[in-house]
Amino acid sequence: MxxxxxxxxxxxxxxxxxxxxxxxxxxxxxxxxxxxxxxxxxxxxxxxxxxxxxxxxxxxxxxxxxxxxxxxxxxxxxxxxxxxxxxxxxxxxxxxxxxxxxxxxxxxxxxxxxxxxxxxxxxxxxxxxxxxxxxxxxxxxxxxxxxxxxxxxxAGGGSGGGGGVYGGIPPSYHPGRRTSQPSMAVLYGEEFSRSRGSPSSFNSSAASSSSPRAASDLEQARPQTSGEEELQLQLALAMSREESQKDQCCRQGDESLLQKALDESRRESESGTQE
The missing domain is CATH 1.25.40.90 (Serine Threonine Protein Phosphatase 5, Tetratricopeptide repeat)
Structure with a gap:
C-alpha cells in the first residue's frame, strides 16, 4: 500500500x-x-x-x-x-x-x-x-x-439484462450506510487508541473483529513490514495531532472574539461616561 x-x-x-x-x-x-x-x-x-x-x-x-x-x-x-x-x-x-x-x-x-x-x-x-x-x-x-x-x-449482458442500473438503484449501494472499512483502532492497533485517549475504543473494535468480515478487514489492514507498521503509526499520530491543533485553534479563535467584544463594550462604556 x-x-x-x-x-x-x-x-x-x-x-x-x-x-x-x-x-x-x-x-x-x-x-x-x-x-x-x-x-x-x-x-x-x-x-x-x-x-x-x-x-x-x-x-x-x-x-x-x-x-x-x-x-x-x-x-x-x-x-x-x-x-x-x-x-x-x-x-x-x-x-x-x-x-x-x-x-x-x-x-x-x-x-x-x-x-x-x-x-x-x-x-x-x-x-x-x-x-x-x-x-x-x-x-x-x-x-x-x-x-x-x-x-x-x-457489459455484455453479464447481468442478464436484468436489474437495470440505468435509471435504477445500483444494487451494491446502500443509501445512507457508510462503508465497512476497518476502524482506526483496527488499522493502527492499541497505540492509536492510547493517542486518542480512549483505550476502550480498541477493546470494542477487537471484540467486533471476531466476525468474518471484521477479521478479513483486519487481515487486509495489517502492515506487512516493520517499515509499513511504523509509517501507519506515524500517520495515525499525525492525524491525531492535527485534530487536536484544529480544536485548539477554534478555542483560541473563540477566546479572541470574546476578548474583542469585551474590549469594544468597555470602550463604548467609557465613551458614554465621558459624554
Missing amino acids: TTSALRRQVKNIVHNYSEAEIKVREATSNDPWGPSSSLMSEIADLTFNVVAFAEVMGMVWKRLNDSGKNWRHVYKALTLLDYLLKTGSDRVAQQCRENAFTIQTLRDFQYMDRDGRDQGANVREKARQLVCLLRDEERLRQERSQALKTKERM
Missing part, C-alpha cells in the same frame, strides 16, 4: 466518508496515474441513485475547488465529470449547467511545478472542452447515446 493510499484511507475513516465519496476520492487522487474506467463506471452507476448522486457530485465540486499542488485533483475531477456527463444520470448535466461558473473559471487555472512545467495547461484545456460540450446540447446528446451504448455492450 502506497503512502498516499494509506493517508487517503485514514482520512476516509476520520471523516466517515460514504462509499460513493470514497470512490470519487480514489478516482480523483493525487496519484500520478488516471482513474480507471471500471472505477468511473461504478461512480457513473451511483449517480442514478438520489442519495449517492448528491454524495458523488458534492465530492466532485470539492475536488474542482482545489488548487496549486493539488492540480491532479482538479484535472481528474474534470475527467470524471466528462465521463459522468456521458454515462451517468441526466442530473449530472443539469447540475453542471447550474454550476457552470465553477468550470468556466478553471479555463484560467494556473500552476507551475518545481521543474517549471505548466501543469495548469492540462486543467485549462479539459475545462475548455467541458464548457464547449455543455453549451452544445445536441452534441452532448449524441455523445451520451453513443457512450451508453458502448458501456452496455461492454
Whole structure:
C-alpha cells in the first residue's frame, strides 16, 4: 500500500466518508496515474441513485475547488465529470449547467511545478472542452447515446439484462450506510487508541473483529513490514495531532472574539461616561 493510499484511507475513516465519496476520492487522487474506467463506471452507476448522486457530485465540486499542488485533483475531477456527463444520470448535466461558473473559471487555472512545467495547461484545456460540450446540447446528446451504448455492450449482458442500473438503484449501494472499512483502532492497533485517549475504543473494535468480515478487514489492514507498521503509526499520530491543533485553534479563535467584544463594550462604556 502506497503512502498516499494509506493517508487517503485514514482520512476516509476520520471523516466517515460514504462509499460513493470514497470512490470519487480514489478516482480523483493525487496519484500520478488516471482513474480507471471500471472505477468511473461504478461512480457513473451511483449517480442514478438520489442519495449517492448528491454524495458523488458534492465530492466532485470539492475536488474542482482545489488548487496549486493539488492540480491532479482538479484535472481528474474534470475527467470524471466528462465521463459522468456521458454515462451517468441526466442530473449530472443539469447540475453542471447550474454550476457552470465553477468550470468556466478553471479555463484560467494556473500552476507551475518545481521543474517549471505548466501543469495548469492540462486543467485549462479539459475545462475548455467541458464548457464547449455543455453549451452544445445536441452534441452532448449524441455523445451520451453513443457512450451508453458502448458501456452496455461492454457489459455484455453479464447481468442478464436484468436489474437495470440505468435509471435504477445500483444494487451494491446502500443509501445512507457508510462503508465497512476497518476502524482506526483496527488499522493502527492499541497505540492509536492510547493517542486518542480512549483505550476502550480498541477493546470494542477487537471484540467486533471476531466476525468474518471484521477479521478479513483486519487481515487486509495489517502492515506487512516493520517499515509499513511504523509509517501507519506515524500517520495515525499525525492525524491525531492535527485534530487536536484544529480544536485548539477554534478555542483560541473563540477566546479572541470574546476578548474583542469585551474590549469594544468597555470602550463604548467609557465613551458614554465621558459624554
